[in-house]
Amino acid sequence: MPKEEELKELLNKLPDVTTEFVQPRLAEDIKHQIPHRLSPHRVGMDTINIIIDFRINKLAAAAAIIITIIFCATFLGGRDSAGGSVLQDSVLLIKYWGASVESDISAGRSKYELLLGCGEDVVWYGDSLDTKDRNAVLMQRKLADGQYEVTFVDGNEKQVNAEELVKLLTKMLKKGVK
Amino acid sequence: MTEKKEKLTEQKFNLAHLTDKKGNLDGTNDYSRQMRDSLAGRLRAGDHSAAVELVDIYYKQIYLFMRRLGHDRQASEDLTQESFFNAWQHIGQLRDGKALNGWMYRIAANVSKLYWRKHKDRKTAAFEGFDVPDSTNAGDDKVERNEQLEHLKNAVARLSVKLRQTIVLHYIQQLTIAESADAAGIRQGTFKSRLNRALAALRKQVT
Numbered sequence: 001m002p003k004e005e006e007l008k009e010l011l012n013k014l015p016d017v018t019t020e021f022v023q024p025r026l027a028e029d030i031k032h033q034i035p036h037r038l039s040p041h042r043v044g045m046d047t048i049n050i051i052i053d054f055r056i057n058k059l060a061a062a063a064a065i066i067i068t069i070i071f072c073a074t075f076l077g078g079r080d081s082a083g084g085s086v087l088q089d090s091v092l093l094i095k096y097w098g099a100s101v102e103s104d105i106s107a108g109r110s111k112y113e114l115l116l117g118c119g120e121d122v123v124w125y126g127d128s129l130d131t132k133d134r135n136a137v138l139m140q141r142k143l144a145d146g147q148y149e150v151t152f153v154d155g156n157e158k159q160v161n162a163e164e165l166v167k168l169l170t171k172m173l174k175k176g177v178k
Numbered sequence: 179m180t181e182k183k184e185k186l187t188e189q190k191f192n193l194a195h196l197t198d199k200k201g202n203l204d205g206t207n208d209y210s211r212q213m214r215d216s217l218a219g220r221l222r223a224g225d226h227s228a229a230v231e232l233v234d235i236y237y238k239q240i241y242l243f244m245r246r247l248g249h250d251r252q253a254s255e256d257l258t259q260e261s262f263f264n265a266w267q268h269i270g271q272l273r274d275g276k277a278l279n280g281w282m283y284r285i286a287a288n289v290s291k292l293y294w295r296k297h298k299d300r301k302t303a304a305f306e307g308f309d310v311p312d313s314t315n316a317g318d319d320k321v322e323r324n325e326q327l328e329h330l331k332n333a334v335a336r337l338s339v340k341l342r343q344t345i346v347l348h349y350i351q352q353l354t355i356a357e358s359a360d361a362a363g364i365r366q367g368t369f370k371s372r373l374n375r376a377l378a379a380l381r382k383q384v385t
Contacts, residue, residue: 033266
């Protein structure tokens with residue numbers, strides 16, 4: 001019977017003798033199945049996510065839900081058995097709107113950290129800006145040609161020169177920083 | 179477009195440096211921890227390129243994990259795809275970069291468990307197709323070592339599904355105790371005691 005240490009040593013060798021060639025097409029197949037929109041919400045669990053899965057934009061999704069609510073309220077007098085789920089969906093919709101700004105900022109933050117890790121000249125404004133202002137500058141990145149790439153709260157990016165950057169930041173400050 | 183592609187290649191290159199020889203994301207230094215957190219953050223934010231990176235890092239590991247749990251090649255490929263499909267549905271459950279390994283393996287382990295539940299009649303495959311290197315021309319020590327490894331491989335394959343998973347997670351996939359326990363969906367203490375039971379069973383079988 002092998003000793004404890006000997007057994008563990010043998011077990012540590014098992015990864016090398018229990019391996020085989022993995023078809024690279026497997027990775028390609030999996031990548032093709034990545035949904036167009038990855039959502040932290042469980043897909044298919046509620047009306048909102050189903051509508052978002054159809055890749056309708058947020059406003060259209062909101063309009064579709066509001067029309068459904070009005071329809072239910074008008075024709076079913078609010079006494080339908082689905083009344084509870086309509087209410088839940090409305091709450092989810094409100095939560096979703098609230099979360100979308102946060103997720104945009106979180107995506108920007110991740111990008112900022114990645115660029116910082118790569119030694120890029122980046123400045124983060126996300127901690128002190130007014131998140132309600134979708135055109136506020138989330139971060140700036142200095143490019144090799146002296147231009148700046150600015151990322152806004154809504155995720156859009158724009159290349160500007162130093163003068164334009166100062167204007168954007170001044171505008172943001174005037175609007176009021178938190 | 180080309181610039182974007184170059185950036186992606188650069189990011190993948192950076193991540194490749196952060197994986198150990200088994201392809202696990204190494205969390206031993208600050209930079210790799212940052213990268214792992216960044217990947218988890220981007221996944222949670224719904225970044226498509228982060229999902230592509232996740233596939234590049236984990237597809238081989240998850241496929242081999244399935245094979246080592248006793249599934250045949252075709253089933254392992256299908257279950258790997260299913261694991262990633264489930265991962266996209268449960269991105270909201272990913273807490274942070276530290277939990278990435280445990281999260282991914284937990285999904286895969288659940289997919290495997292459901293498969294066995296649905297196909298109760300199927301027997302677990304021995305490590306079929308995995309060959310210990312030919313040692314006919316090697317020295318006596320090496321021949322003996324390879325025989326021991328062959329015995330051990332068969333002994334692991336004969337373990338119950340739970341005990342086999344324990345050995346596979348910790349010794350073969352080389353996850354830490356915390357990550358393995360997370361992947362198995364049990365407390366660390368329970369995992370350790372299960373690991374001890376598995377080791378005791380192996381000691382009995384390998385003489």
